Amino acid sequence: MHAEDATPTDADFGFGGDTWIDHLRAAQGSRRDHEACLGAIGDYEIQAVVARGGQGVVYKARQPGTERSVAIKRLLLPSAEFDARARRRFQREVEVVASLRHPNIVTMHSVIDDGRSIVMEWVEGSEIDRWADSVRGQRGDEARIIEVFRRVATAIAYAHGRAVLHRDIKPSNILVTSEDEAKILDFGLARDLDNAVTLTQLGQFSGTPTHASPEHIDHGLHEVDVRSDVYALGTVLYRCLTGRLPFEGKTLARLFDDIREGRPSNAALSSTVPRDLAAIVQKAMHRDRDKRYATMTDLAGDLERYQRREPTTARHATAVEHASAFVRRHKSLASMLSIAGVLLLALAVQEWRAGREIERERNALRDRVAERDAALHKAEQRGAQHEVEMLKAMGVVRTFASVISDIAKEDEGVREHVRRAFQAVEDRLQKSRLEVAPAVANAMRGAVARGLESIGDHEGARHHWERIVTIGRNTEPSIEVANALATLGRAALDDGRVHEAVAYYREGEAVRRAASESYDPRTLSAAKLSMIDALARAGHIAEAQRALLDARAESRVVRRALAGAVRELASKHGLTAPPWSLEAKPSASAPRK
């Protein structure tokens, strides 16, 4: 073995003496020298390398004389396969794309450098995922994100209308300016570039095709259509709303499998995004392209309906699908609850279907009830098993409440069905009270109360929340009880009963801290804000200030949800807004008042 091998870096880098710092100085200096004079492409003077990717390099450049800044995309080395014919076709494609004129599509100026470089409008902005990361957590974040995506979808629809597919929609191809103006890059180039031999075709992905549709993965770019662009935009929307990629397979094979199966790697969408909006994303990125939005205009339309709080096409479809799937999946559970109640919920949903089909299904469901009631009777004889089934049924009620709430809001007939269904659940609960543990009964009541609130029956819900608190005071602390107290606190605050609200919040906070379960971050952040508001309004300024400081020790999700509101709340009540970081919880020794 050479002596150099024993300590190889000492000799090469001058660590044996003092020359290492000279080497480091030279290393820093050489980079500066290289960046000082980058050269030119055609008439354009290169100012900076902006990005380097699978298709080529993007430069920022300036045209001497006009001093206009432009972006120049210089494509990968031409290969033998990228012959004259392919090049001509590519240039024709570029001409078509260059004819697109839309405020949200980057304008192409010209093609230079023997067809290898495209000169485009320079956009000062951030890639849409980074922009969304900077927006999330601020007041009105969701509305800003949705508006940007609605415009992006409209712009892509405009291009589709001129027979131009994008084929490579991903965050780096959508820039957003400081004015929230979106600009889409690289329209229609992907197919032609795919004809050239690139690193990708040689068998390696230099990037990860997280936004590729199942049909793109399986059949290549020549099989993609309008719905593949819809899919890709859906994945980008998923990323921007949740901060997570929908598919994060550790290996390429796993990633492709997940995309094909439509199996997201996490539950970020359902846990952080309102149901209606999640339904839009899910429909856009459905693995079966026949079940996606048929056009980008349809997607833009649903985003607009969501903005106006109107029913979306995604949500209605999803509700009916969920209802049908629910009845199929939970036949036995439905019966365990006896479930006139749950069945009526199903029927209520079914009413949204037309004519004889409804009648036929309703009769079939009634037949099933008779069978399942018999099964229920037997199950009740089994004692503890009943409790388990009750817990499962609670999940069913929750699912159903979520499925049906939007429909119920719009139709009094459906609302009545739902009320009767929940009443049936309540009756069942009363009947079984000796067999069900208080915590389980409370969880069930919580599900029913939320269901009633979702259809606007706040008085009915309040009755359940109060029952939960009454029972909870004599049992183990639980999140359900803390939640009931927070809800009652909110109602009291809304009615101006400030001191009563404070009492509820204090008790709720004590129960939450004593409970071993974790609290839903959105519910917790809302409760925190209301509590601070109530304390301040009741004159408990020191306690409100302490609660404000304590909130910094909550989870990142809670801190993010609170970030926008804390300063405003502090200002409203003359409190001191604490330093607020989303990056890390303050240490345990953080100063407290």
Added chain:
Amino acid sequence: MAPSKDEPGTRATSDTPARRTSPTLLERLRAKDAHEAWARFEHEYADLVLAYCRRIGLQVVDAEDVWQATLLRLLGAVERFEYDPARGRFRSFLFVVVRSAVVAMQRRRASPASAVLEDSSAAASEGTGSDAESEAWEAEWRHFHLRRAFQALEAEVDARARRIFGDLLAGLDIDEVAARHGTTRAAVHKVKQRVRDRLRERIAAQVRHEDGES
């Protein structure tokens, strides 16, 4: 497979490691499902190849072409097992690949070569490069590792130490730095020593990652 003139070779070098116990960078690139290793390689080593190309006088667009060609050639070489890590360091192998991409690019463009390249056309055709080119490559390889290590290090040291070392790097002597920061010569020495030790550790790790651990 015997390397062709312009293809990467397997020539043994004087810095041949005797044995290795961890996979080399090339072995990681060859591994099944190595897209992450490739992405990392592209991200990190573009700096070395582009800096070398600029050093020998290429414009940035030509340097980018060389880098793209290097990646393609490297990919082919990795798939064809043209590199035997037991017989030479990775940097020597990469230099041969880069050198050959530079020559091919210049032939295609038929443009006048820089002084260094004109001086070395004979050596270039053998894929080994002239002494001047080898020296340029070695210098850029050193700079590349120093920049990487220093960049990582900057995030680790506290702001005051960063300022003190920044002044040393800017060329101030120890007394000037000590006076400027209201501290002692010993304290400045300590900062310098700490940076040196950490750089040394980091660079050793980076080179081990490149060549495999001996």
